[in-house]
Amino acid sequence: MNREQIILEMKQRVFEANLTLPKEGLIKLTWGNVSEINRKLGVIVIKPSGVSYDTMCAEEMVVTDLNGNLLEKESLNPSSDLATHVVLYKSFEKIGAIVHTHSTNAVKWAQARRDIPAYGTTHADTFYGSIPCTRQLTREEIESEYEKETGKVIVETFKKRNIEPLACPAVIVYGHGPFTWGETVEKAVQNSVILDEVASMALGTEQLKPTITAIDSYLLDKHYYRKHGVNAYYGQN
Amino acid sequence: MNREQIILEMKQRVFEANLTLPKEGLIKLTWGNVSEINRKLGVIVIKPSGVSYDTMCAEEMVVTDLNGNLLEKESLNPSSDLATHVVLYKSFEKIGAIVHTHSTNAVKWAQARRDIPAYGTTHADTFYGSIPCTRQLTREEIESEYEKETGKVIVETFKKRNIEPLACPAVIVYGHGPFTWGETVEKAVQNSVILDEVASMALGTEQLKPTITAIDSYLLDKHYYRKHGVNAYYGQN
Amino acid sequence: MNREQIILEMKQRVFEANLTLPKEGLIKLTWGNVSEINRKLGVIVIKPSGVSYDTMCAEEMVVTDLNGNLLEKESLNPSSDLATHVVLYKSFEKIGAIVHTHSTNAVKWAQARRDIPAYGTTHADTFYGSIPCTRQLTREEIESEYEKETGKVIVETFKKRNIEPLACPAVIVYGHGPFTWGETVEKAVQNSVILDEVASMALGTEQLKPTITAIDSYLLDKHYYRKHGVNAYYGQN
Amino acid sequence: MNREQIILEMKQRVFEANLTLPKEGLIKLTWGNVSEINRKLGVIVIKPSGVSYDTMCAEEMVVTDLNGNLLEKESLNPSSDLATHVVLYKSFEKIGAIVHTHSTNAVKWAQARRDIPAYGTTHADTFYGSIPCTRQLTREEIESEYEKETGKVIVETFKKRNIEPLACPAVIVYGHGPFTWGETVEKAVQNSVILDEVASMALGTEQLKPTITAIDSYLLDKHYYRKHGVNAYYGQN
Numbered sequence: 040m041n042r043e044q045i046i047l048e049m050k051q052r053v054f055e056a057n058l059t060l061p062k063e064g065l066i067k068l069t070w071g072n073v074s075e076i077n078r079k080l081g082v083i084v085i086k087p088s089g090v091s092y093d094t095m096c097a098e099e100m101v102v103t104d105l106n107g108n109l110l111e112k113e114s115l116n117p118s119s120d121l122a123t124h125v126v127l128y129k130s131f132e133k134i135g136a137i138v139h140t141h142s143t144n145a146v147k148w149a150q151a152r153r154d155i156p157a158y159g160t161t162h163a164d165t166f167y168g169s170i171p172c173t174r175q176l177t178r179e180e181i182e183s184e185y186e187k188e189t190g191k192v193i194v195e196t197f198k199k200r201n202i203e204p205l206a207c208p209a210v211i212v213y214g215h216g217p218f219t220w221g222e223t224v225e226k227a228v229q230n231s232v233i234l235d236e237v238a239s240m241a242l243g244t245e246q247l248k249p250t251i252t253a254i255d256s257y258l259l260d261k262h263y264y265r266k267h268g269v270n271a272y273y274g275q276n
Numbered sequence: 277m278n279r280e281q282i283i284l285e286m287k288q289r290v291f292e293a294n295l296t297l298p299k300e301g302l303i304k305l306t307w308g309n310v311s312e313i314n315r316k317l318g319v320i321v322i323k324p325s326g327v328s329y330d331t332m333c334a335e336e337m338v339v340t341d342l343n344g345n346l347l348e349k350e351s352l353n354p355s356s357d358l359a360t361h362v363v364l365y366k367s368f369e370k371i372g373a374i375v376h377t378h379s380t381n382a383v384k385w386a387q388a389r390r391d392i393p394a395y396g397t398t399h400a401d402t403f404y405g406s407i408p409c410t411r412q413l414t415r416e417e418i419e420s421e422y423e424k425e426t427g428k429v430i431v432e433t434f435k436k437r438n439i440e441p442l443a444c445p446a447v448i449v450y451g452h453g454p455f456t457w458g459e460t461v462e463k464a465v466q467n468s469v470i471l472d473e474v475a476s477m478a479l480g481t482e483q484l485k486p487t488i489t490a491i492d493s494y495l496l497d498k499h500y501y502r503k504h505g506v507n508a509y510y511g512q513n
Numbered sequence: 514m515n516r517e518q519i520i521l522e523m524k525q526r527v528f529e530a531n532l533t534l535p536k537e538g539l540i541k542l543t544w545g546n547v548s549e550i551n552r553k554l555g556v557i558v559i560k561p562s563g564v565s566y567d568t569m570c571a572e573e574m575v576v577t578d579l580n581g582n583l584l585e586k587e588s589l590n591p592s593s594d595l596a597t598h599v600v601l602y603k604s605f606e607k608i609g610a611i612v613h614t615h616s617t618n619a620v621k622w623a624q625a626r627r628d629i630p631a632y633g634t635t636h637a638d639t640f641y642g643s644i645p646c647t648r649q650l651t652r653e654e655i656e657s658e659y660e661k662e663t664g665k666v667i668v669e670t671f672k673k674r675n676i677e678p679l680a681c682p683a684v685i686v687y688g689h690g691p692f693t694w695g696e697t698v699e700k701a702v703q704n705s706v707i708l709d710e711v712a713s714m715a716l717g718t719e720q721l722k723p724t725i726t727a728i729d730s731y732l733l734d735k736h737y738y739r740k741h742g743v744n745a746y747y748g749q750n
Numbered sequence: 751m752n753r754e755q756i757i758l759e760m761k762q763r764v765f766e767a768n769l770t771l772p773k774e775g776l777i778k779l780t781w782g783n784v785s786e787i788n789r790k791l792g793v794i795v796i797k798p799s800g801v802s803y804d805t806m807c808a809e810e811m812v813v814t815d816l817n818g819n820l821l822e823k824e825s826l827n828p829s830s831d832l833a834t835h836v837v838l839y840k841s842f843e844k845i846g847a848i849v850h851t852h853s854t855n856a857v858k859w860a861q862a863r864r865d866i867p868a869y870g871t872t873h874a875d876t877f878y879g880s881i882p883c884t885r886q887l888t889r890e891e892i893e894s895e896y897e898k899e900t901g902k903v904i905v906e907t908f909k910k911r912n913i914e915p916l917a918c919p920a921v922i923v924y925g926h927g928p929f930t931w932g933e934t935v936e937k938a939v940q941n942s943v944i945l946d947e948v949a950s951m952a953l954g955t956e957q958l959k960p961t962i963t964a965i966d967s968y969l970l971d972k973h974y975y976r977k978h979g980v981n982a983y984y985g986q987n
Binding site: 327381451 | 635714748
Binding site: 544562590593615621622623624625627650656 | 869870871872940943944947950951952954955957958959962965966968969972976983984985986
């Protein structure tokens with residue numbers, strides 16, 4: 040496939056992934072955005088900013104280089120969160136797609152400014168340990184390059200806590216909401232679905248037992264490595 | 277367009293906006309009402325009272341003057357909340373449409389008689405600060421012109437707290453439920469959708485952290501002014 | 514219309530009303546039952562017991578006399594709650610239809626063995642005061658004629674508390690679930706919808722403010738009498 | 751019917767039952783699995799592992815013997831939980847089908863590591879007493895044959911507490927999620943629906959009254975035996 044065809048297919052995938060967000064109940068109105076990267080080609084495709092999901096079409100997806108510079112004439116404005124995506128792609132080298140939502144249950148945790156603890160195997164099947172909540176951005180960070188700083192604080196969180204991005208493909212941004220990612224755009228969207236479900240379950244778990252603690256590490260290991268890594272035995276591969 | 281055509285289109289928009297309310301899960305049965313104003317024409321169009329959404333048609337929308345007097349022969353009765361709308365249109369001069377619902381999560385706050393604090397950016401993207409809850413109406417106010425007094429207490433709330441109606445296009449009426457508004461009927465309905473979502477998130481946030489406080493003013497500013505005002509950079513304009 | 518035609522139409526209405534219950538999210542599987550009475554004709558029509566909503570048809574609705582005796586040959590078994598309906602029809606002379614569900618939010622209150630207080634106008638628009646929870650049935654009542662005793666304890670509750678059945682067309686049976694009623698089958702179903710919504714709102718209200726109390730009587734009066742009685746001014750009549 | 755035809759029909763039923771899980775809101779993505787056993791034929795049919803519900807077809811259902819050994823050439827990998835199903839079928843001799851989900855409300859209880867008490871008749875209609883939560887698996891059990899040990903701890907739970915599997919056709923696995931079963935695959939799926947509903951109601955009940963206790967045994971008996979056993983009088987049989 041030539042460059043044009045590859046970008047066309049990226050646009051189609053990013054478009055469809057965005058439509059999945061309201062279908063899965065993860066967003067209202069035009070909230071949320073999905074992007075995909077092709078590192079060899081040096082291209083990112085992302086949703087345009089504030090376009091109604093009812094009228095949006097695949098061609099309107101915005102194409103940028105790896106620094107977020109627009110590559111197409113007559114391009115729509117990219118999602119205002121593009122700068123966050125760019126920072127994440129630069130630091131998390133194995134990820135191929137990013138999803139940002141304001142999904143109800145994940146936002147509750149973001150607003151409570153809390154990590155989501157691994158309370159069970161539904162969590163452990165996808166997220167290896169707590170889903171981290173970033174520190175608060177400083178006033179200076181917010182008032183300068185806010186979206187870029189949002190990306191930087193996510194990267195800082197994963198570095199400081201020594202978390203491998205694909206081992207925990209989600210983050211909670213303090214006071215804001217979740218970002219998820221994955222090797223493919225399908226995986227990144229699935230991780231948003233799972234994150235919100237896990238966030239809902241974790242709230243209910245605390246309501247049923249306020250003293251609850253995370254599951255033991257060997258149960259976490261068992262479920263995570265049943266699905267991931269060289270000894271995985273879930274699925275058809 | 278002549279006056280008749282304009283009113284026909286207003287009826288169509290108000291009709292469709294009302295149908296959106298049950299579709300978005302904001303109301304049950306015939307609850308809720310939407311109106312639109314054309315100040316130049318001196319006309320308000322509002323839903324009729326208590327008509328089933330299954331059989332209602334666009335022509336049945338009720339047309340009144342700016343004081344709420346019926347302008348069409350053989351008109352249906354207007355929504356019983358018309359007098360509230362009239363007061364709001366008179367005082368909030370920049371708004372073009374009003375929506376009243378009994379949406380589940382917003383009503384929880386109304387019944388708890390509490391403002392909804394700005395716990396995160398989902399809130400700040402639309403509402404600049406707490407969404408205010410009105411004071412309790414007195415017995416005299418309730419027993420005299422109840423719907424008009426409801427409008428007056430909303431206006432009083434915004435004046436006393438010095439809130440610009442379009443900067444916080446929603447209110448919680450004490451013991452009752454929400455009203456939202458906007459420059460257009462589409463915006464007013466969207467604000468009802470966002471209000472209920474924000475109300476749900478805020479309840480969950482308090483459940484996860486009972487000591488939570490509102491976000492800092494600079495994060496509130498950042499998100500609100502990213503979408504509103506002369507320096508806005510969200511969307512395609 | 515002759516007797517046969519009237520019964521055919523009753524069957525059709527009761528059938529459709531039962532189908533509304535899962536559509537409105539009020540029941541799972543074959544839970545719930547609806548009946549209608551024609552006092553002049555001496556006839557009650559009620560859902561058959563445990564028939565799947567997917568295959569059920571209007572003709573299968575069960576016809577009984579006012580004591581619950583089957584009137585048709587080859588009738589299916591009536592809902593096991595028929596005896597409760599019969600007692601309510603005998604004591605609540607103005608009601609024309611009864612609905613029983615296990616709707617999620619109303620059952621939470623039944624299992625908590627609590628009245629639902631009138632925390633706001635959504636409640637007051639339909640229910641004039643607290644929705645009462647019955648006392649616990651005694652072991653003897655449960656082990657003798659359970660369904661009949663369920664009807665009797667509902668009637669006892671309304672008599673002891675001096676509640677007019679149409680002023681509060683719903684009850685919560687201790688440890689069990691709700692019954693609602695109305696002058697027509699449409700009204701009785703609507704009251705089940707409203708009851709569950711009000712039950713959900715009331716739980717959320719208590720979560721937001723544990724010290725909350727019922728609304729003042731004059732707000733209750735205003736909303737209830739705005740929709741009911743000789744001075745009602747809601748709707749088109 | 752010959753063996754081939756019987757297996758074809760088992761595949762069809764198991765396939766359809768799996769599709770019911772997302773339709774009923776019991777699972778996300780490819781979570782969950784359903785199996786059916788034919789003891790005379792010595793055959794278990796179970797969902798393949800990790801196949802998308804959008805593309806899965808009836809022929810792909812996996813056929814094994816009663817020890818879980820694959821019986822068909824070119825079979826897909828069976829659900830990774832097959833070993834749990836095998837253990838349950840061996841010990842619970844009257845059950846004909848098993849369903850595993852990660853349904854939201856049941857998982858909250860699993861993660862809270864608690865039995866679900868019988869707080870009302872909705873529970874008692876299907877589950878005779880508390881729905882038990884298993885003990886925690888030891889590190890050794892988790893690290894050896896995890897899925898088999900999961901089955902064994904379920905069986906241990908029912909034996910120790912002296913619960914008849916069909917009298918309480920559901921279990922909560924500590925930190926994980928629910929399994930349900932039944933004489934038929936339809937019943938097993940229904941029990942998953944009811945379990946999640948009962949789990950939701952029980953959480954709300956505790957929120958409304960933290961001091962709540964289980965219903966009295968005679969109300970439990972009444973509702974359970976109204977639907978089950980020789981004196982049952984619910985339904986058409």
